[in-house]
Amino acid sequence: MSLAELGRFDRMEAHIIVGRLESEGIPAIAFDGETSIGDGSWLLIPVRVMVDEDDLAEARSIIAA
Incomplete structure (x- = not known):
């Protein structure tokens, strides 16, 4: 299983x-959802959504709909 970044x-x-x-x-x-909560910058840091590489195309079509 290899993870790929959805966005x-x-x-x-x-x-x-x-x-x-x-x-x-x-x-x-x-990933990265809890980064920098202590200093208050967590709203500024984007969170990466990761899926299995084999599911990437289907995941993209789901969020595009």
Whole structure:
């Protein structure tokens, strides 16, 4: 299993996308979501949504719809 980056989103949108993909049977994970919470810059750092490389095309079509 090799992970591929689906995209970079604001923190809330990334977690919504992860939930949407998982509801369609595509495992997904949000990376960097907890980065810099201590200094308050977490709203400025994009969160990477990662999926299995084999699911990337399907995941892109789901979020495009």
